[in-house]
Structures are given as C-alpha cells and as structure tokens.
Amino acid sequence: MKKILKLKLFLVIFVLTVFLFPGELLCESWLKVDIPGGEQIWVDTSHWESRAVWVEDGYYKYTSHREWVDTSYTVSQGYWGAKSYNVWVTSGYRQYYTASRWVNTSHWERRWRNVKVWVPVNLTIYVGCSSYGWGVYSFASHYKGRVTITYRGNRYRAYKDVIDYRPARGGRVYAVRYRCYQKEATVRKYYNVWVTSGYRQYYTASKWVDTSHWGRRTRNIWVDTSYTISQGYWDEHTDRIWVDTSHFENRAVWVENGYYAEPLKGEVTVQKNPGYIFTRWHKNPNGEECSMDLNVGWKLDNSEIPPDEEEKKISYIYIYEDVCRYKNKGVEKVTIFKGSVSPSSEGSISTTTKFDFSGIEDSILHIYIYAVSGESAHIYFNNPINGYRSINIGLEGSSSDANAWLGGNNYGKVEF
Amino acid sequence: MEKLSFNFYSKKGSALVVVAMLLPVFILIVGMVVDIGKAMVFKEELNKACMVAAEEASKCIDIEAAQELGVNRLASNYPDIIYEYFNKNYEIKNYTSINYLNYNVIESTDNPKYIEVTCEAEVECFFLKIVGINDILIHSRALGRLRRIK
Numbered sequence: 029m030k031k032i033l034k035l036k037l038f039l040v041i042f043v044l045t046v047f048l049f050p051g052e053l054l055c056e057s058w059l060k061v062d063i064p065g066g067e068q069i070w071v072d073t074s075h076w077e078s079r080a081v082w083v084e085d086g087y088y089k090y091t092s093h094r095e096w097v098d099t100s101y102t103v104s105q106g107y108w109g110a111k112s113y114n115v116w117v118t119s120g121y122r123q124y125y126t127a128s129r130w131v132n133t134s135h136w137e138r139r140w141r142n143v144k145v146w147v148p149v150n151l152t153i154y155v156g157c158s159s160y161g162w163g164v165y166s167f168a169s170h171y172k173g174r175v176t177i178t179y180r181g182n183r184y185r186a187y188k189d190v191i192d193y194r195p196a197r198g199g200r201v202y203a204v205r206y207r208c209y210q211k212e213a214t215v216r217k218y219y220n221v222w223v224t225s226g227y228r229q230y231y232t233a234s235k236w237v238d239t240s241h242w243g244r245r246t247r248n249i250w251v252d253t254s255y256t257i258s259q260g261y262w263d264e265h266t267d268r269i270w271v272d273t274s275h276f277e278n279r280a281v282w283v284e285n286g287y288y289a290e291p292l293k294g295e296v297t298v299q300k301n302p303g304y305i306f307t308r309w310h311k312n313p314n315g316e317e318c319s320m321d322l323n324v325g326w327k328l329d330n331s332e333i334p335p336d337e338e339e340k341k342i343s344y345i346y347i348y349e350d351v352c353r354y355k356n357k358g359v360e361k362v363t364i365f366k367g368s369v370s371p372s373s374e375g376s377i378s379t380t381t382k383f384d385f386s387g388i389e390d391s392i393l394h395i396y397i398y399a400v401s402g403e404s405a406h407i408y409f410n411n412p413i414n415g416y417r418s419i420n421i422g423l424e425g426s427s428s429d430a431n432a433w434l435g436g437n438n439y440g441k442v443e444f
Numbered sequence: 445m446e447k448l449s450f451n452f453y454s455k456k457g458s459a460l461v462v463v464a465m466l467l468p469v470f471i472l473i474v475g476m477v478v479d480i481g482k483a484m485v486f487k488e489e490l491n492k493a494c495m496v497a498a499e500e501a502s503k504c505i506d507i508e509a510a511q512e513l514g515v516n517r518l519a520s521n522y523p524d525i526i527y528e529y530f531n532k533n534y535e536i537k538n539y540t541s542i543n544y545l546n547y548n549v550i551e552s553t554d555n556p557k558y559i560e561v562t563c564e565a566e567v568e569c570f571f572l573k574i575v576g577i578n579d580i581l582i583h584s585r586a587l588g589r590l591r592r593i594k
Contacts (some may be wrong), residue, residue: 417590
C-alpha cells in the first residue's frame, strides 16, 4: 500500500512539474525563472494616474486670546454759573470840521499885440513929373532897383525908375517913379498864453469816527462737571475655529487595467564574470576595485503568438541584487540596471557593478525583463558576494565548500 | 661646664631613623611601578601592531585565483604586508628593542585558516637597575583569521 501511495505521489508531482510548470523544468541548475503560467496571462497595466481630487480637510485651531471688557461709566453732573465773555460792540459818530482845498483856475488866455507887416499895394508915385509927363519920357526911364520909401507917413516898398534925360533942345528932364508893391501896415496878432491862477477854498467836511470796541458781557451757562470712570478687566478665553483646508490636489489614483495576452516564450542567457564575486574593497592585480561584469541576453520566441497579437519585444530591464548581509545586518538592495532598452525580440545588455557589502549564499540577483505589451519574466539566481572572510569554517559544517569562496557560476541559459 | 646628658628612653629622632630605613624601599616600589608600567604600555603597543599586521596579512589573498577559481590562497607578498603594518603601528623608542617578529600560517598558504604573528621585545629598565634588573622581556601574539566562523 505504501509503495502505491508513494508512486501516486510521485506521479502527481511529476505531472504538476511537467505540465503546469514546464519553464522550471528547462532551467539551468543555478538559474531560476518565474513567469506566470497558463495559456494566456493577464497583463496588468494598472497604473497610478494623477488626478485632481477634492480633499476635505481641515483642523480645529484653538486660539487663546485676551479681550478687554470695558465697564467704564460716566457720572453726569454740573451747575449753572456766570461766565464773562467778550463781544465786539460796533459804534461811532460823524465829526464835522473845516477843511480847505486849492481850486485851480489856471487857463489859456487870448491876447494880441501890434505887429508891422507888409501888405500888397498897387500905388505909383511920380516925383518931378506927372503920370503924363512920365508917359512922354518913359522911353528914357531906367530901372534903379528896389527901395523903401516913406510916403505920407507910410512906408512902401517899391521899384524905382528914374528918367534922367537931356533932350536936344536943351535942358534936362529928371523924374523918378516909384511903383509901390507893398505897404507897411500895423495889424493885431493874437496868441494864447497859459495863465497860472487859483485860490484856496475852505469848506465844511465830515468823517466817521469808529468807536467800536470789545465789550465784556456775562451770561449764565451750564458748567458740565460730568466725569468718566475708566475701568474694566481682561477676559481670557479660548476659541475653537475650524480652519478649512479643503482643496483640490493631484493624487495618484490606482487605475486598474489590463488584458490577456500570450505569455513570453524564449530564452535568457546570463554571463557573469568573474565566477566568484568580491566586494569593491578587494583590489584586483591591477589595483582596481573588484567588480562584477554581467551580461544578460534574451531571445524571444514569437512563432506561436496569434496573428492578431503584436510581436513581443523587450523594452525594459530591471536587474538588482538583494545582498543578504552577514550577522543579520539586513538586506542591501543593489540596483544593477534599471531602464529602457531599444525594443527588440533579441538583444543583450552588459553591466558592471561594484558591491559595498558582502552577502551570504542567500543573496539573490533578480533579472526582470518586460515586454512592450506588458508581459514580464523573472530570472533569478543566488549570487553571494565574498568579503574578506566569506568562507564558512563552522564546526557544524556548511552547505558550501569551506575551502573555496562562495559562488562560482559564470554562465547559464534558461528557457521558458 | 655644662654636662652632657643622654636619656635612653627619649623618643627624639626616632622618626628620622624610620624614614631613613624605609626610603630605599619606597624608591624601589616607585621604580618598579614606573618601569613595569612602561613595559606594559609598550606591550600594548606591540599587541596592536601585531594585530594590525595579522589582520592586514589575512586580507592579502590572491584575488585573481579567488575570483576565477574560488580558491583561497595567500598572495606571495603577505610577509611584506606583515612587516609594513607592524612597523607602521609601533613607535621605536630608545629604551626598547625588538628581538624578533615571526609569522606563521596555520595549515598552508594554499589553504590558510589563520596567520599568527608573534613578537618579542625588550624594555630597558631605569629604576630596577638598582636591584639588578636591566631589562623586561615582553611577548606579543596576534591571529589574523582568513575564514569566517559561523
């Protein structure tokens, strides 16, 4: 019976291993792969999305403050009292007095004086002959120029003609003729003269004598003797105020999304150099810090994907190692590569990593490869990091060779 | 004339006698403390130098062989490392002298477990010379471990 049970158990394990997890069966001994099983896998494209969300928020703010309560009051009182005050009294009188003023009588006065003037005249005076006789001997007359003569008390200006003729018959004819053309006459000539004159005139004038003045008056007024008594007290109290800080804020909202797709199929090769990894504190023969060169290559098998599905290409790689430190000092996560690669169904990347801390055999190097369409594969293997004393020589023994350093794997290929 | 008198029972001057007797003993004790203390201080210094030398030598593995083959093998220059770090970590004084500095690899250089560094030195005494001790001999030993003990 026991043999039959053991056989059944073996068959169950064998069937599960072969048909449900075929990827693991094809793994190299030290490389392990972890991909979602089944015909189709759910490619989860859920992601965080930033959305504006109204966030109801706030807090009570307690403010303690002091307030002055004023209990002041006023006592109203007073009395009637006489109060003197000044007023302006308007008064005056008219005063008469004798004043004088100068009356100016200066004026223009017309006056005359006698002046001698020559006036035209037409008078002919004959001396020594008459006008007839002059006519007879006028041929012998000679003009003698202008002369001024006095005739009958008057003075004349005249042209003088003289006849001085001695006729053949003997004798002498002598006569003078004055042809007066101007006569001196006395005429009145009027002219204006400014005569300065005047006199002082006395008259009765008056003026207003202003006797306005400040006068003292007295009147009854209400003298207010009211007074205020200032008093009060500080009232301290605490108020609770709701401070509303509600606001819109961009929050990462998890959007669940995804689709079914064919799982990744292909192979991954891992090449590690050197086989035994040491921390950076060890120096290689060139004096350089020890490091780990890791080359990860992938080759996807797209031959079996349906026609309506796009060819799968790797676009993102994430490689890291969880270094489990000695003496339970925790796990040191060392990112070896994290980033996008050119989408391709076949490719490789090379990395170089230096480790700060040594790690025991449980330290695992993880390789995640992500396809453009969201599928992923996880390859991992134990990768201890040797420190100065990584070799175990415990009395109880060790799973690893105590005479050799930890590690040793440098090449592996896994199919899935 | 004044007569000199001696009283056998008088205690005058007894303290002087006691001090005269104990003073050499006191000086000897102080000298011992000083000289032995000096030797102990130097021994600590030697211990430190041996420890550092052993520790640094234990790191002196053949890294090329370790990376490629995984074997634990001491590099050929580990004695130089021992001498270098020993000499760097102790101060030479005019009253000390190193008699020897030895090292020993437990198991073999191709599969070492420990490196043992031993040293002997002499410290010249100053006060103890009075009692005929010229030097104090001191020893130091340190182990450098090349493997981890779980």
